[in-house]
Amino acid sequence: MDRLKGIIKKEFYHIFRDKRTLLILFGIPIVQIVLFGFAISTEIKEVKVALLNQSKEVSSHQLVNKILSTSYFKVDEILENEEAINTSFKKGRIKAAIVIPPHFEEDILKNKEAKVQIICDASDPNTGTQIGAFLEGQIQSFLYENAQKTFGSSPPIQINTEIQMRYNPELKSAYTFVPGLITIILMLICTMMTSIAITREIETGTMEVLLASPMHPSIIILGKVIPYLALSFSIAVFILFLGKFVFGVPILAHFGLITFEILLYCLVVLALGIFISTVAKTQQLALMISLFALFLPTMLLSGFIFPIHNMPLPLQMVTKVIPATYFNIIIKALMLKGATISEILKETLVLAGMFVVLVGVSIKRFNIRLG
Template identity: 50%
Template sequence: MKRFKGFITKEFYHIFRDKRSLFILFGMPIAQIMLFGFAITNEINNVDIAILDHAKDINTTEIINKISASKHFNINQYIEKESDIEAIFKKGKIKAVLNFENDFSKKLVKEHQASIQLITDATDPNTANTISNYLNAILIQYQKEINQDITLNYQIIPQTRMVFNPELKSVYMFVPGVMTIILMLVSAMMTSISITKEKELGTMEILLVSPIKPIQVIVGKVFPYIFLSIINAIIIVTLSLFIFKMPIQGSILLLGLESVLFIITALSLGILISTISETQQTAMMISLMGLMLPVILLSGFIFPISSMPLPLQLISNIIPAKWFIIIIKGIMLKGVGIQFIWKETLILIGMTVFFIVLSVKNYKIRLE
């Protein structure tokens, strides 16, 4: 046991003396959580739009002022004729045009209906659809305001309710996903080069002739990174709470325990990669290329798994990040307890045991 403690102490010294390792452990997660949190969003803000107002009456003025007051839109230009619309879209700055018909207010009073044409730049379909939805929401709200004291016959007003994220904040989607990616990639990357580094430096012979058993070497390699990755997780959650106002509806203790479990799973996978790699470069490439794309694309972080083809849905089941994202969203956003996420927890435990057993089996008793 004394030798084992000494081995773990050596690993800590080795990590803290390597500035590059410390940067990967602590610098990259902070930079990534800030970048993903602020830069990657499906919300729209300060979108430049143009107005073509044929009526120039009180109602069109009120609608324009309401849109202008919104943080989502910036009225960049007023145009005079419809032939100008194509030209301003070609310039690429204007993303939408509101075209008010003639005698807008008169038709609203006499006929109880008037038309507004919403024209969007559909070179980016998702953005165009989002802009259209936001503008329609503003128009519906304005219609409700002017209809407060007016009785209209048989109006059907659709009502939509958003649960768990009523304000549709994209940060609620991205923070759990980014936290998963950071813990997965950093943990696996750091441990994947640990044993391969021993091979390259020629210190593997010392480990092989020492009385330390293979399982002790594996655990000794993983243990320091568990401690450091937990600090990483605390930093990420703290940034999410105080900068991005991410709620934690469920138990913080359960969130912590599940995060530790996922960290151990990722570290175990990294150790497995290190046992089958001969060089640090190979281990790094496997960690980055072999894990990054599957984690991002097949974990449900960005794209819903249910929308994928059946083969990809099946493959996604072997991605640990998929199960952790389900767990973390359940705890942070839905406030669920272990009774709702026990299956995902057992899957992560099973994966961890599998990776560790396979790592011990692949660990070379003697150099070839």
């Protein structure tokens, strides 16, 4: 029994002395609890909407105030015409638009009936459906609360809500998952495989042979990276065509622009893999960083599955340093909305900036110590 106690005591000493073991035992569960507890939320909260109020009458302003009286929605843009709705959607600024027609109050007073149009971004069908239902509920609530006070009548006054699901009228889930899978798969392949490939050379000592050759270190890195760039791009194109011809997901933007954005994202995540290889000394550590420090945040915090605006502010700040957050916006806008480069310029510039920073930091850290 004393021997058993000794072995148990010894094992506890080993566990608490090994930082990697402590990270696995305590760090990963804490991170998962925080991510799953705060990020996984399908609630409607502070959804950005655009308003096109063609009526300008008192009752139309009262209707707008009713919609904004909850924390569910906030007006991001006041539009002047219907053409501006498409532009706002393509830029990803809003998730819904409310169109109040001219003579809104007059229609209610004379005809006991008026119409309000709700246009939702259904590129994420679940969120689009929820937003449409919440907006419709707010409009009907306004009707019952204000019919007697404002219009001197009680129902059967009607406000008919026309809900339009733009970009995915059939509410197909493939419209969300095909672009999202491109984001996730490229992150995994480019980052994980690149970091492991370079770390393997360092760990086995073959990097010494390469560095002893006449080749510049940048040539060595390019030689390691280009095969994964070519394979990743081929896989992304394969997923695009599979999504289009098997699942019916549209590809509305110019294919040359899509190709450019995919290559840019591949370069960013490849640079991220190179950076990991400069930090991790072993393949095991590189794999752990790639999977747990990148895969889970990419899945949960990039907007692929759960809306970013539902997350607490600290997690929203984390999403801003994840490349997948920006590429997810880009690929959805290109495939489903037919966006142009001007409408995704902000996200494109952010990815380009990330690439420059990651390459610069990686080159600075890429100082292999022999022996």
